[in-house]
Amino acid sequence: MHRELLLLGLLRRKEMHGYELNEFIQRDLAACSDMKKPTAYFLLNKMAEQGWIVEESSQVGNRPPRRTYRLTAAGEAAFQRLLRQNLAAYQPPAFPEDTGLAFLEALSRAEAQELLEARRQVLLEQVAAAAAVPEHPGSLQWLVEHRQRHLRAELDWLDTLLARLKSDPLVE
Amino acid sequence: MHRELLLLGLLRRKEMHGYELNEFIQRDLAACSDMKKPTAYFLLNKMAEQGWIVEESSQVGNRPPRRTYRLTAAGEAAFQRLLRQNLAAYQPPAFPEDTGLAFLEALSRAEAQELLEARRQVLLEQVAAAAAVPEHPGSLQWLVEHRQRHLRAELDWLDTLLARLKSDPLVE
DNA sequence: GGGCGCATGTAATGAGTTACATGATTGA
DNA sequence: TCAATCATGTAACTCATTACATGCGCCC
Numbered sequence: 440m441h442r443e444l445l446l447l448g449l450l451r452r453k454e455m456h457g458y459e460l461n462e463f464i465q466r467d468l469a470a471c472s473d474m475k476k477p478t479a480y481f482l483l484n485k486m487a488e489q490g491w492i493v494e495e496s497s498q499v500g501n502r503p504p505r506r507t508y509r510l511t512a513a514g515e516a517a518f519q520r521l522l523r524q525n526l527a528a529y530q531p532p533a534f535p536e537d538t539g540l541a542f543l544e545a546l547s548r549a550e551a552q553e554l555l556e557a558r559r560q561v562l563l564e565q566v567a568a569a570a571a572v573p574e575h576p577g578s579l580q581w582l583v584e585h586r587q588r589h590l591r592a593e594l595d596w597l598d599t600l601l602a603r604l605k606s607d608p609l610v611e
Numbered sequence: 612m613h614r615e616l617l618l619l620g621l622l623r624r625k626e627m628h629g630y631e632l633n634e635f636i637q638r639d640l641a642a643c644s645d646m647k648k649p650t651a652y653f654l655l656n657k658m659a660e661q662g663w664i665v666e667e668s669s670q671v672g673n674r675p676p677r678r679t680y681r682l683t684a685a686g687e688a689a690f691q692r693l694l695r696q697n698l699a700a701y702q703p704p705a706f707p708e709d710t711g712l713a714f715l716e717a718l719s720r721a722e723a724q725e726l727l728e729a730r731r732q733v734l735l736e737q738v739a740a741a742a743a744v745p746e747h748p749g750s751l752q753w754l755v756e757h758r759q760r761h762l763r764a765e766l767d768w769l770d771t772l773l774a775r776l777k778s779d780p781l782v783e
Numbered sequence: 784g785g786g787c788g789c790a791t792g793t794a795a796t797g798a799g800t801t802a803c804a805t806g807a808t809t810g811a
Numbered sequence: 812t813c814a815a816t817c818a819t820g821t822a823a824c825t826c827a828t829t830a831c832a833t834g835c836g837c838c839c
Contacts, residue, residue: 441707442799448714458818471713473705478799480820501807503818522718525711526726529733531765532704533645535613537757539697541643542620543750546694554698561701578715585709585768592764593703596757614827630790650827652792673835675790 442474442482444525447510447518450492454509457483470569471582483508491517540600552604559597566590614646614654616697619682619690622664626681629655642744643754655680663689712772724776731769738762 445468449460460483461476483506486492491514494506510518543551569587574580617640621632632655633648655678658664663686666678682690715723741759746752 441710444710445713448710448717451714451717456818457820461818471706471709475800477801477820481799484820499817503806503820505818518714518717522711522714523726525708526715526723527729527733528708529730529737529765530708531734531737531758531762532706532708534643534704534754534757534761536697536700536702536704537643537754538613538616538620539694540753540757541617541751542623542690542694543698543753545620545623545690551698554695557699558701561699562703565701565703579713581712581715581772582706582709585706585712586703588764588768589706589761590703592760593701596760600753628790629792633790647828649792649829653827656792671789675792675834677790 440521441525442472442478443486444518444521445472445474446479446482446486447491447514447521450508451510451515451518454507456505456507458505467573467575468582470572470586486514489513489517548604552601555597555601555604559594559601562590562594562597566594612693613697614644614650615658616690616693617644617646618651618654618658619663619686619693622680623682623687623690626679628677628679630677639745639747640754642741642758658686661685661689720776724773727769727773727776731766731773734762734766734769738766 445464446460449455449463455463457480461479464472464474464479483492483494487494487508490511492508493511494508496504496506498504546554566587569583569590572583575583617636618632621627621635627635629652633651636644636646636651637648655664655666659666659680662683664680665683666680668676668678670676718726738759741755741762744755747755
């Protein structure tokens with residue numbers, strides 16, 4: 440559902456062909472969406488069948504024709520519906536990468552510290568990557584900002600844990 | 612992988628049968644894991660085939676027999692491996708529920724505000740639910756704490772957005 | 784006697800991913 | 812001439828979910 444919303448929202452701002460959309464998502468929205476190429480093509484076809492978007496083929500040279508999509512009235516209505524639904528709801532994410540924390544006790548304090556330091560390095564790289572994302576126009580930027588905030592909060596949390604490991608005599 | 616880790620970690624602390632595990636996950640870890648019943652049964656069978664755990668049947672009355680599982684040496688080794696792998700890595704989550712934020716511009720300021728207020732209510736309920744989770748022994752509690760922190764950070768972020776919507780004359 | 788709890792699963796479905804397939808163009 | 816970019820997809824697979832299936836025990 441959020442994938443459809445993203446595609447509709449992007450096409451609404453500017454008509455694009457599949458390749459272009461995929462490029463944009465990979466390059467500019469990598470921090471906010473993990474939608475993969477075949478998924479995007481699949482959804483575009485599905486939405487076209489549903490009448491949410493229409494395609495217009497254009498040949499450039501001898502390459503495969505570009506299928507450029509734009510919203511229909513039905514597409515706009517779907518967008519409005521999905522947008523409202525998405526904004527009003529909130530399903531907190533699960534944190535599967537977290538699971539290990541529950542069993543830190545199983546390790547010696549030294550090793551736990553070492554592993555969490557490694558984790559911290561990875562997280563720092565993510566923070567740097569998120570900070571390097573180019574600025575986007577309008578509210579698209581808010582996706583980026585949210586991720587940046589989240590990553591900083593994660594770093595805070597990790598640092599709290601590390602501090603506890605160092606100071607708490609009961610651990611280990 | 613994190614699902615296997617969770618099951619192994621729980622069985623390592625205390626042998627349990629499938630029903631018991633499922634109950635614990637649903638009641639006590641609902642905030643941290645969304646693993647469903649059939650998935651747990653399936654993984655338990657798979658891990659038993661792999662020799663990570665062994666089952667011991669015990670009949671209680673005329674009910675279906677309980678299959679109580681405990682770790683083998685191979686299971687302990689797998690646990691140690693998965694734990695290290697999980698702790699040292701970090702894949703930041705995607706935030707699909709977020710997608711709508713990217714297109715807030717499509718709405719009037721009043722409606723955006725209204726929808727985000729609705730979202731805030733839902734989030735508040737989640738915060739309350741997370742705060743009400745009973746305390747768990749040892750590092751299991753850290754999963755709960757992490758979630759609580761995350762939800763508070765989300766609330767902060769939403770409030771920042773709402774404040775911007777109210778003050779920024781450029782929006783709308 | 785009816786519904787919930789105990790205790791186990793199977794089957795069908797779905798959403799999305801990875802790997803594969805195709806073929807022209809462009810630049811080093 | 813070799814690799815990367817442009818441009819589209821299909822096929823196989825994985826992982827997990829929902830819905831379904833079974834049947835006794837216990838309490839009201």
